[in-house]
Amino acid sequence: MMVPGTSRNDYLVNYTTREDAAPNDIWESHSKSHHQQYLDFIRSSKYRNGSQLLSCSDCHDPHGVSTFKHQLRVDAVSPNNTFCQSCHAGQQDMAKHTETAVGAAHTVEETKISCTSCHQPKTAQTGSGFGKGLDAGDGKNYWMNDITSHLFTVPRKDNAFVKGIEPDKAMPIPYTHACGLTCHDPASMK
Numbered sequence: 001m002m003v004p005g006t007s008r009n010d011y012l013v014n015y016t017t018r019e020d021a022a023p024n025d026i027w028e029s030h031s032k033s034h035h036q037q038y039l040d041f042i043r044s045s046k047y048r049n050g051s052q053l054l055s056c057s058d059c060h061d062p063h064g065v066s067t068f069k070h071q072l073r074v075d076a077v078s079p080n081n082t083f084c085q086s087c088h089a090g091q092q093d094m095a096k097h098t099e100t101a102v103g104a105a106h107t108v109e110e111t112k113i114s115c116t117s118c119h120q121p122k123t124a125q126t127g128s129g130f131g132k133g134l135d136a137g138d139g140k141n142y143w144m145n146d147i148t149s150h151l152f153t154v155p156r157k158d159n160a161f162v163k164g165i166e167p168d169k170a171m172p173i174p175y176t177h178a179c180g181l182t183c184h185d186p187a188s189m190k
Contacts, residue, residue, distance in 0.1 A: 043151060044150060076115075081114050084114075094108050
């Protein structure tokens with residue numbers, strides 16, 4: 001684990017290796033294989049955020065005594081988003097936030113979404129299984145994974161890292177097809 005105060009560059013150059021990961025384990029903007037979430041986290045805007053230096057233990061209980069999934073200190077999918085509200089008190093109105101961000105209001109009550117539904121999509125899969133996905137009948141493969149991204153960015157089809165890449169080599173967005181599986185028709189998602 002990276003010691004607080006160590007620069008990201010020093011950590012990545014001197015304390016990590018890519019020997020155990022193939023080039024296809026990482027999209028340009030998010031990891032897609034297991035054991036890469038810490039590297040994503042230190043690349044995120046949350047790690048060094050202007051007010052404090054965060055570590056894994058700010059959200060996760062390293063001793064595993066938490067009653068919440070993934071050893072989280074607070075329930076990440078609670079209806080009132082208490083997990084994210086502990087730092088982001090100004091984003092309490094989910095409908096207003098989603099209307100501003102995506103052009104349509106999504107309320108917690110109607111959609112059962114939480115902050116992590118969009119800001120921590122499941123992009124990585126534990127163990128083997130590259131290529132598993134859900135054939136939506138549209139010729140695209142949507143990844144059905146079990147490890148959330150730790151970059152806290154919302155993936156979009158206009159992601160700069162997707163533009164200019166051959167369609168079959170581009171990161172499928174939305175990664176998890178979560179929007180299409182629950183409410184939206186995949187054919188209408190652009």
